[in-house]
Amino acid sequence: MSEGKKQAESGSVATNGERLVELYRKMVEIRTFEEATQKGFRQGKVGGYLHVYIGQEAVATGFIDHKQDGDKVITAYRDHAHALLLGADPKEVMAELYGKGTGMVKGKGGSMHLFDVERGLMGGYGIVAGHIPLGVGMAYAMRYHEGSEESDEDSMVQLYLGDGSMHNAAFHEAANLSGLWGKEGWNPCLFILENNQYGMGTSVERSTAMTDLAAKFDAYGIENEKVDGMDLEAVLECAERVTQKVRETGQPHAVDVITYRTAPHGAGDFFEKYRTKEEVEQWRERDPIGLLEKKLLDREAVTEGDLEEYQNEARETVNEAVKFADESEEPDISELYTDVYAGADEYMGEE
Amino acid sequence: MAESSETRTYREALRAGMSEEMERDEDVLLMGEDIGVYGGTHLITDGLIDTFGPKRVMDTPISEGGFTGAAIGMAMMGLKPVVEMMTWNFSFLAADQIIQNAAKLRYFSGGQVQVPMVIRGPNGGGVQLSAQHTHSLESFYGHFPGLKVVAPVTPNDAKGMMLTAIRDPNPIIFLEAGALYGTKGEVEDGDNAVPFGQARIAREGSDVTLISYGRQVNLLLRVADTLADEGIQAEVIDLRSLRPFDEKTIVESVQKTHRAVVVQEQWKWFGVASEVAAIIQEQAFDHLDAPVERVSGAEVPAPYARNLEIEAFPGEEQVASAAKRVLYQEVV
Numbered sequence: 001m002s003e004g005k006k007q008a009e010s011g012s013v014a015t016n017g018e019r020l021v022e023l024y025r026k027m028v029e030i031r032t033f034e035e036a037t038q039k040g041f042r043q044g045k046v047g048g049y050l051h052v053y054i055g056q057e058a059v060a061t062g063f064i065d066h067k068q069d070g071d072k073v074i075t076a077y078r079d080h081a082h083a084l085l086l087g088a089d090p091k092e093v094m095a096e097l098y099g100k101g102t103g104m105v106k107g108k109g110g111s112m113h114l115f116d117v118e119r120g121l122m123g124g125y126g127i128v129a130g131h132i133p134l135g136v137g138m139a140y141a142m143r144y145h146e147g148s149e150e151s152d153e154d155s156m157v158q159l160y161l162g163d164g165s166m167h168n169a170a171f172h173e174a175a176n177l178s179g180l181w182g183k184e185g186w187n188p189c190l191f192i193l194e195n196n197q198y199g200m201g202t203s204v205e206r207s208t209a210m211t212d213l214a215a216k217f218d219a220y221g222i223e224n225e226k227v228d229g230m231d232l233e234a235v236l237e238c239a240e241r242v243t244q245k246v247r248e249t250g251q252p253h254a255v256d257v258i259t260y261r262t263a264p265h266g267a268g269d270f271f272e273k274y275r276t277k278e279e280v281e282q283w284r285e286r287d288p289i290g291l292l293e294k295k296l297l298d299r300e301a302v303t304e305g306d307l308e309e310y311q312n313e314a315r316e317t318v319n320e321a322v323k324f325a326d327e328s329e330e331p332d333i334s335e336l337y338t339d340v341y342a343g344a345d346e347y348m349g350e351e
Numbered sequence: 352m353a354e355s356s357e358t359r360t361y362r363e364a365l366r367a368g369m370s371e372e373m374e375r376d377e378d379v380l381l382m383g384e385d386i387g388v389y390g391g392t393h394l395i396t397d398g399l400i401d402t403f404g405p406k407r408v409m410d411t412p413i414s415e416g417g418f419t420g421a422a423i424g425m426a427m428m429g430l431k432p433v434v435e436m437m438t439w440n441f442s443f444l445a446a447d448q449i450i451q452n453a454a455k456l457r458y459f460s461g462g463q464v465q466v467p468m469v470i471r472g473p474n475g476g477g478v479q480l481s482a483q484h485t486h487s488l489e490s491f492y493g494h495f496p497g498l499k500v501v502a503p504v505t506p507n508d509a510k511g512m513m514l515t516a517i518r519d520p521n522p523i524i525f526l527e528a529g530a531l532y533g534t535k536g537e538v539e540d541g542d543n544a545v546p547f548g549q550a551r552i553a554r555e556g557s558d559v560t561l562i563s564y565g566r567q568v569n570l571l572l573r574v575a576d577t578l579a580d581e582g583i584q585a586e587v588i589d590l591r592s593l594r595p596f597d598e599k600t601i602v603e604s605v606q607k608t609h610r611a612v613v614v615q616e617q618w619k620w621f622g623v624a625s626e627v628a629a630i631i632q633e634q635a636f637d638h639l640d641a642p643v644e645r646v647s648g649a650e651v652p653a654p655y656a657r658n659l660e661i662e663a664f665p666g667e668e669q670v671a672s673a674a675k676r677v678l679y680q681e682v683v
Contacts, residue, residue, distance in 0.1 A: 072428075105461030115460040122427060123460060127451050133420020134452060140421060141428035144380070144406065170447070173417025186406070339458050340496050342465035342520035 017301040023065060023232060024296060025310045027057040027289050030081045032314040033090060034263070036322050037080065037097055037111075041267040045326070046097045048110050049126075053081040055262035058288035059194050060085055062235025063158055066243040070152050072122045072142075074135040075160035077112035078194070078261075079124030082160065086119040094321040101331035102324070108331070108339065128199070129168035135159035136174045136252075139189035140181055143250050156188035156246045164199020166213050172220075178252040179220035185250030190242060191217065193254060195229070196261045201274035214256035222252045229259030230286045233295070262287065355540045356507075362532040364506035365395050365471075368513030369433055371542075373403055376431065379517055380407040382422055383435030383472075392437050393473060393532055419445035419470065423453050423522075426468040431517055436472035438480075439488045439526065445470075453522040454497030469516045473529020474502065475565060475616050476653050479660055485653035487617035489564070490626075492524040493593045500594040501547055502526040502565040506536035508591060511545030518544070528566040548595035552604070556586035559674050560604040562627055563614040564590035567665060571614060574670045585674060593623060601627065602634045609640040610677040616664050619647035641677040646670050 034052035041050045053060070056078075064085040067073065075082050083093050088104060096103030097111050105115050112126040122138060125131035139157040146153060165171050181187040195213055197204050204211050217224040227238040235257065242253045260283040264272055272280075284290075296302045359367065373379045381396055381403075387410040390397035400408040411418040415436065422432035436442045442449065453466050476485030493500045499521055503512045509527070516523040553568055554575050561571040568589040575585040586604050590597065605611050611631055613624035628643040649663040675681035 074424075103461075105459065105463065108461050109459040113459040115463045117460070117463040123456070123464070125452070127447060130420070130447055130451055133417050133448065134424035134427065136417075137421030137424025137426075138428050139424075141425045141430050144425070144430060145377070148377075169414075170416055170420060173412075173414035174420060176412060176414065177417050177421055180412070339460075339462035341499075342457055342467075 017299065020232070020292070020296060021301055023061050024289070024292050025314070026085060027061050027232070027292065028310055029090070029314040029317060030057050030061070030084055031289060032311070032318045033084060033094070033321070034080060036094070036318045038263070038267055040097065040322065046111065047099060048112070049077070050097070050111050050267035051078040051265065052263045052267070053078055053261070055283065055287065056194060056196055056229065056259045057081060058232040058235050059192070059229045059257050059259050060160070062232055063192055063239045065236060066239040067120065067158060068154065070155035071158060072120050072138050072155070073158045073160070074122040074131055074138065075124055076128065076131060076162055076165065077124055077126050078162070079112065079114045082124070083114040083116055083121055086116060086121050088114070088116045088119065088121070090317055090321040091324040094325040095328050098325035098328070099330065100325055100328035101335065102328040106331055106335055108335070129161070129165035129170040132159065132161055132165060132171050133174040133177070136178045136187065136189055139178070139187045139252070142188055143186045154247055156190060156243065158190050158192055160192045160194055162199065163193065163195040163197060163204055163213055164207070166193070166216060167207055175217060175220040175222060179222045182222070182251040187252050188246045188250045189252040190246050191222070191252060191254035193256045194259060195256050196259050198261070198265065198274065200265050201269070203274065214254060217254040222254050224254035224256065226256045226258060229257035230288045230291060232288060232292050356537045357540065358535050359506050359538040360532065361506045361509050361528065361534050361536070362393065362395055364510040364538045365513055365527065366397070366399070367538070368510040369396070369517070370399060370402070372514055372517045373407065378429060379431045379433065380409065381433050381435065382409045382411055382418055384411055384413055384437050386410060386435050391435070393529070395532070396435065415441050415445035416448055420448040420452065422468055423448060423456070423466055426466045427456070427464050431467050433469040433471060433517060436470060438484055438529065439472050439474045440484050440486045442470070442472070442488065449492070449498070449522070450495055454495045458497060465520045466522045467520045469523045469525050471525035471527060473532070474526035475529060476660065476664065477530035477566065479655055479657055480653070481655035482652035487615070487648070489526060489593050490617060490622050493623065498522055498524050498594065499547060500524040500526065501592045502528070503591060504528050504531065504565055504568045504589055506534070507538045507543065508545055508551070510538050511543040512547070512591070514542065514544040515547055519547070526565065531566050531569070547592040548597055549591065550597040550600040551589040551591055552586065552600065553589045554585070554587040556584035556608065558584045558608055559610040559612065559678055560586045560588060560608045561612050561614065561670065561674065562588045562590065562601060564593065564623070565616065567614050567616055570665065570667060570670065574667050574674065577667065577671055578674060583674065583678065598630055598634065601631060605631050605635045606638045609638055612644045612646060612670065612673045612677060614646045614665050614670055616648050618650055619645060620650070622647060641679065644673040644677055646673050
C-alpha cells in the first residue's frame with residue numbers, strides 16, 4: 001500500500017480531478033444504459049437473460065482505465081459495462097441486446113456474449129467460471145514469444161470473475177496454472193474478483209466455509225489483496241499499482257473487489273427473497289456514483305449544474321442507442337449458417 | 352504418393368506430424384499430462400521436450416478442464432496448441448471447455464474469434480482398461496457443430512491428418528486408434544497432409560460395402576479377406592473423417608454394391624452407424640437390395656475380463672454374418 005499512497009500524494013490519476021470527472025461521466029453512462037436495458041427487457045424488446053451492472057460501476061471503470069493497447073479483457077455474463085468502457089459504440093451494444101443484425105456480434109450472442117476483439121474485449125461468457133481458464137491461456141500466449149521480435153512483453157489480461165465462480169473447478173484449475181506459469185513470468189493475468197457477495201441469490205456465507213475469497217489465491221501462489229469497490233479512487237489506486245506489477249513481472253495478481261449489485265441478479269429476479277430491502281438500502285448509501293458525486297462536489301471539481309449536464313448527456317447517448325437498436329433490422333436469415341467454422345468450411349451440414 | 356516413404360509405427364507417425372509442424376510453425380505447442388519429461392503415457396511425444404523445450408512441450412497438472420480451457424485461450428490469441436488427452440475418457444472433465452467454449456466461440460462472437468487447436472488422444476478400447484477408461488467418443492463430439500472430428504487408422508493418415516489438423520483454423524477432435532499405436536505402415540516423407548472430409552476406399556469390392564473408421568477398419572479388412580475366400584468381394588470404406596463427412600464415397604459405393612454394413616466399436620444407440628445408415632437410406636434408397644445392417648459394441652459399460660471385453664466389441668464373425676445377411680446368404 002505504501003507505494004500506492006506515494007502515487008496518490010504526487011497526484012496520480014486517482015486524485016486528478018479532471019480525470020475523475022471523466023470517469024464519473026462514464027459511470028453515469030453505464031448506469032443510464034443499464035436502466036434502459038432493464039426497461040427494454042420489461043417491454044419485451046430485450047430477450048433471454050439480462051444481468052446489469054448497477055452498483056458495480058466503479059470496479060470495471062477503475063481497472064479498465066488502466067488498460068493499455070494490447071491488453072485483453074475477458075469477463076462473464078455481466079458484461080455491458082466492460083464493452084462500453086473499452087469504447088464500444090453504445091448503439092452496437094444495445095442493438096445486440098435487442099437481437100439486431102447491427103449488434104456487436106450480429107445478434108448471435110445477446111447480452112451474455114459481447115465481443116469487441118479489436119478493442120481487446122475477448123468476450124462475455126455464460127457459464128460461471130468457464131471463461132477463467134481462457135483468460136489464463138491468453139496471458140500465457142502474451143509471453144509465449146518472449147525475447148523474439150513478435151513479443152509483446154508489456155501486455156496483460158484483465159480477467160473479471162464473480163464471487164460465485166470461486167467454488168468451481170474451472171477457477172481452481174486455472175488459478176493453479178496461472179500461479180505455476182507465473183513463477184516463470186509467463187502469466188501476466190490480473191484476476192479482478194467482482195465480489196458482489198452473491199452468486200445469483202446465494203451469498204458468499206452460504207457458499208463456502210472460508211469466506212475470505214482473496215485468501216483462496218494464496219493456495220496457488222498468487223499475490224492478492226482487497227479493495228473497496230464502491231470507492232472509485234481506491235479502485236484506481238489499486239489498479240494503477242497492480243497492473244504495473246503484473247506487466248513488469250509476468251506474474252498473476254488477484255484483487256478481491258468488494259462491491260454490491262443493487263439491481264437484482266437478472267432482470268427476471270423480481271422477488272429477491274435472498275436479501276432484505278434494508279440491506280440493499282444500506283448499500284445504496286455507498287453507491288459508487290453517489291459517493292463520487294459527493295467527493296467531486298466537496299472538492300469543487302464540479303457544480304450541481306455540471307452533474308445535471310452529464311446526466312442529460314448520458315441520457316441522450318443512451319436514447320440514441322435505444323432508437324438505433326429499435327430501428328435496426330433483425331439479422332439476415334442467412335446469418336443463421338455463418339460463423340460456425342473458420343476458413344474454407346464456413347458451414348458444414350447446411351441443409 | 353510422395354517420392355519416398357518409410358515404415359513407421361502409428362505412434363511415430365503422430366510424433367512426426369507434430370514435430371514437423373512445430374518446426375514449420377513456432378505458434379504450435381503441445382500440452383498435456385506427462386507429455387514432456389515423462390515422454391507421454393503412450394510415448395507419442397517422447398523426446399520432443401528435448402528439441403522444443405518446456406514452453407512448447409508443456410507438462411500440465413492433472414486437470415483437463417483447466418489446461419484445455421487455457422489452450423482455448425491461447426488459440427484465441429493465435430497460438431496453435433495441440434492438447435493431449437491421456438485418453439479420451441478424461442475429456443469428460445474438459446467437456447465444458449470443448450463444447451461450450453471451443454465449439455461455440457466463433458458463432459457467439461459473431462465470427463470475431465477463431466479457435467485453431469487440436470485435441471488428441473487414444474479413443475476406444477481393446478486393452479482391458481474397463482469401464483472408466485474405455486469410451487468411443489466419436490458420436491459424442493460429432494454431435495456439436497463447430498467441432499471437426501477425425502479418426503485416422505493408418506500410420507500414413509495419422510501423420511497426414513495431424514498436419515491438416517494443426518493447420519486447420521478450427522478446433523479438431525483427433526481420435527487416435529489407441530490400440531494400434533504400435534502397428535506399422537508406410538508413411539510418405541515430407542508434407543503428406545491429408546484433407547478432411549474424404550473417405551478412403553481401403554479395399555475395392557463389388558458385392559457389399561463394409562464401412563467403419565478407426566481400428567475397426569482393420570477388422571473389416573480381415574473380414575473382407577475371409578469373405579473373398581468364399582467368393583464374396585467386399586468393398587471396405589475407411590471414413591477417416593466423421594465431421595466433415597464424405598457422403599459421396601459412401602453413396603457411390605452403395606450404388607455399386609447395393610448392400611452395406613456399418614461397423615462401430617461404440618454403442619449402437621445414437622451412434623455413427625445410425626447416421627451413416629440414415630444417409631444411405633436418404634441418398635441411395637433405390638439402390639439398396641437389403642436393409643443396412645449395423646454392428647456395434649454391446650450396450651454395457653466396458654468390462655475388464657479379456658473374454659468379456661472381446662465379446663463386447665464387434666468381432667470378425669459378427670461382421671461376416673452381417674455381410675452375408677445383407678447378401679441373403681445367411682438367415683437371421
